[in-house]
Amino acid sequence: MPINLNVTFTQLENFGHSLQAPSYRIPIKQTEDIYEAFQLAKKLGLKVTARGTGISYNDASLNGGGIALDMRGMNRIEEWDPATGVVRCESGVTLEQLWQRVEPDGWWPPVVSGTMKTTLGGCLAVNIHGKNNFQVGAIGEHVIEFTAMLPTGALVTCSPRKNADLFYAMISGLGMLGVFTSVTLQMKRIFSGLVAVDAWRVPNLSRHLSDLREHAPTHDYIVGWLDAFASGNSLGRGQIHAARQLNEGEDPNPKKTEDLSNQHLPDRFFGIVPKSMLHFLMKPMMNNIGMRFVNIGRYLLALRAHTFRQSHDEFHFLLDYAPGWERSFGRGGLIQYQSFLPKETAEDAWTEMLKLSQKNGLPSYLGVTKRHRPDKFLLTHAVDGLSLALDFKVTDSNRLKLGEMLQEFDRIVLDAGGRFYFAKNSETTAESTRRFLGDEAVAKFRKLKKRCDPNGLLESDLYRRIFS
Amino acid sequence: MMGLHAHYNLVQTDMLQWIQHCLENIVSEQFTPIGSTQGKSGPATPLNPRRRGLIIGASTGLGAELARKLAREGYALALLARSKEKLDALCQEINSQGGSARSYEHNVTDYDEVPNLLLKIVADLGGLDAVIYVASINQPPGGIDKYNFENDRQMIEVNLIGAMAWLTPVAEMFQSAKAGQIVGISSVAGDRGRVGNPGYNTSKAGLTTYLEALRNRLTRRGVNVLTVKPGFMKTEMLKAAPGPTPFAVEPSVAADHILKAMKKRKQVIYTAPIWRWIMLAIQHTPSFIFRKLSF
Known part of the structure; x- marks a missing residue:
């Protein structure tokens, strides 16, 4: 099996430049690359985290001393239907790409963050909210389905009906259960720019x-x-x-x-x-x-x-x-x-x-x-x-x-x-996290983590901080 | 393992050389997770930042003092030496005082071990900001008319090739990250070839030149390379020195000098500082006089 990846050692930072985490950065261009990166990580015994544009305020996309999958290369809008407002994108597509594609047809993303530079993979991993959270909920509520690769190499497709437990855990799951590859979203109709x-x-x-x-x-x-x-x-x-x-x-x-x-x-x-x-x-x-x-x-x-x-x-x-x-x-x-x-x-x-x-x-x-x-x-x-x-x-x-x-x-x-x-x-x-999430949610998440990622391959600095 | 090398198609020029080396030298295909370990002082956060340091040759003397002081500065440390017991005792001392240090048993002449061990250390520490190569031996031939190739070879292997084995992958890594600090403990002995200890002089001259070359390569990439040239220091190694040992300093004093120089990102320091002037004089002593001297 040939490994066809570029590995560079890079000093990665959070958005606020208040953290530095040197990591092995691997550019991901297609789903197969993620699989190869998992294999490489297993061989080397390193931890892996997916990283989009890296603009979380904290350590969510950092993995010091480990592998960071640079998802920005998986940025194709695969399908856009202006009649129904349903769009299917790769997970490295940014909100900027998305709104610029759908707005001229009279649609707008249902939920956006305060910056348009975020990738959809990152948006799902932390389940972003917008200024309309009280009306329409977080972005996860507008996901029709998504596909993700688990560290076992399996590709899973989840929706509120199919693999529902994974759907509700992977959205908000900090990228610790699998790596999003494709997201299908329902856009919102607008009648003016x-x-x-x-x-x-x-x-x-x-x-x-x-x-x-x-x-x-x-x-x-x-x-x-x-x-x-x-x-x-x-x-x-x-x-x-x-x-x-x-x-x-x-x-x-x-x-x-x-x-x-x-x-x-x-x-x-x-x-x-x-x-x-x-x-x-x-x-x-x-x-x-x-x-x-x-x-x-x-x-x-x-x-x-x-x-x-x-x-x-x-x-x-x-x-x-x-x-x-x-x-x-x-x-x-x-x-x-x-x-x-x-x-x-x-x-x-x-x-x-x-x-x-x-x-x-x-x-x-x-x-x-x-x-x-x-x-x-x-x-x-x-x-x-x-x-x-x-x-x-x-x-x-x-x-x-x-x-x-x-x-x-x-x-x-x-x-x-x-x-x-x-x-x-x-x-x-970790103690504060357990307190607000509750023991039940933490236990449920750990159980799913074990199921999706039995070797504990996916870890970020954030994960180590709040679940250690 | 040859099989793996054939297995992987390592034609990528963009992949780091030492990562390739790691892949080629994986002993087992069994997945054993490393990394994800945190020191006692908890995870690094913006308000609890932690630099990460690696000291090669940390069990005694200057290495141990540097470890204590860097730990107090808030570094999370990986400490390497041949003696596991001494290292463990030092780690225990540092960790009991609220620091974060872990030990790795390693002989610097096991050159092939280096890339994989470095990979593991970087994962364990969650990154790497500073590397200090302290490991050094001094085995004089026993007189100005005596020769001992075996001693000379060992000194070159530990003092010079060991340093190159470590600092090569480290330099490649820091160059790629455009950050980091390399500190090499050379010696005033490298400034001139003298009658007393040709092998040691050569090993340290080689190390000084190697560090200078690294500095010239890496400064433009945001990496600081500091060459430390201690004179006499009150350690085990001092016992090997024939003759008088003027201006000998305690390792803790030298460690303070080095720490200060690291913070200021200096390039070359002498410790004690007076050695700068002594060595200036020695370096400029004409050969026809130097040949007649007996130190």
Whole structure:
């Protein structure tokens, strides 16, 4: 059996450049390559993880000292039916490729992340959610079926009816049961390339969360920005963007707005600053004082409530506005802490967390809130409640203190019945993981792991961290 | 195993040479998982980062001191030496103080063992950031008119070829990753061929030149290569030195120098630092004088 793979040793990183994991990178171009890579790994006694574009905030696609399958080469859209909105893609297809293919025909991916650079394999592995999670659930709920290769070399096809246990475990399963090869998804009909956005400010956390809850049912998408510097009566203030897709007839010329030429992120900020330069300009402001002013300025701009129309990509892919923005966080990089809390306990828990971060002099530079609903995937992060994502800058001097604070955050979240998302948090321990997933789910996952991967071939740094 | 070599069609030029070597030298086809092991201090995270270091020749003297200090700096360590007992004791000491070290029994003249052992170590540590080659022997011929080829050969095998056997795959790996740090413990003895110990001088001169060549290759790839030239050090090896041993330093002092140089990503250091000036003088001593000296 000839091994026909290129193996290079590469320093892989997470999105925030806060972790380095040297690994053997093997480019995958077709399903057979995965099988060969498994054989190679077995011969060498190495662990394997699949990696897409590598933009998880944490160690989800890292496998230090082991093999990383570079899935970006398996990026063919195999079948697209504009009549039914069903698309079949290889797992290395990115959301960017997908929406650009389907939008001109009047469709849009049912669930997208804040960046369009993610691959479908990665999206399924962590079961991504969007700003419409409360309406349509996570991406897994829109998967008609998928095919994956198990470490045994077997190809399995799963759908909610066929191999249902694997379907609900592999989606959200962190790529630890098998490697996705092909995904069939149902797209969502749109009648315009634009969405109608309502934006208004919220003066405090209580109002912030109640507005998210109350306005969600009347909108398709809802997302909040939270000023983590504001304290006292203004604690948790921010701005809410709620958007609704246009109904049939609202857009007089949908063909025009759905055309790709109408869908592009701005090249320059304020018409002057090229967006590729932005992170250089942001860097000097990336400290507690600078970001306090940025957050205040942001709030002042939000004072006036307004309604406007925006293209889909402008509304959804905020993280792609300034490529390389994460570089502005400096050498230590950036981490994100996202907590999912039941709607009843969210306000108290986040009040405590925000106060704690301010007391420690470690305020988050960016806070983002969303509304969620539960789902039935095995390692789910979803709750009937809300989420708050907090970005933190990592420096040599704040590591210890920030680490202790985040462990305290974990305690607050777990006590409040909250959950965590495996594409984001980088410090969650095995003990915390077991606590929020529950013994039953962990046992069920381990049992499936044993069945699909009897030799324990698939492992990532994330897996070792949370299931050790 | 020849069978495997024929089995695999290793025509790929893009595959790392040492990985090819590993594949060709797999003893058993039985799958034995390695890796996935974590030190006592838990998994590395952005807020609990851990560099990973490999020390070859770590059981005593300078190697052991470097291990203690790097462990305190937060390195997860793989320690190699011939003596399993000494290594295990050292690992136990480091791990009991909250560090993370694991031992691997290895004789540096078992050159063929190196690629597979390196593969295993990188998997066990979850990567590799720094490699320190300390292993060294000093067997003088026993007088300025004595000759001992067997001693000379052994010194070349341990001090030079052993280093090349390790640093070749390491260099290839770091070059590919565009990151990493290589530290070679050479000696002031490599700066000049002297009457007392031709074999040792040659082994260290060879090592110094090899490290310089690696540096010239790798600096442009983001890899730091540090050559350490200790003078006399109060270790077992000092006993072999004939004659006086001025400016001898404790291994712990030398280890501090080396650690500092590693942090500053220096290229060549002498320890104790005064040896830089002594060796400058010795290197520039004209041959007609040097020939008449008896050290």
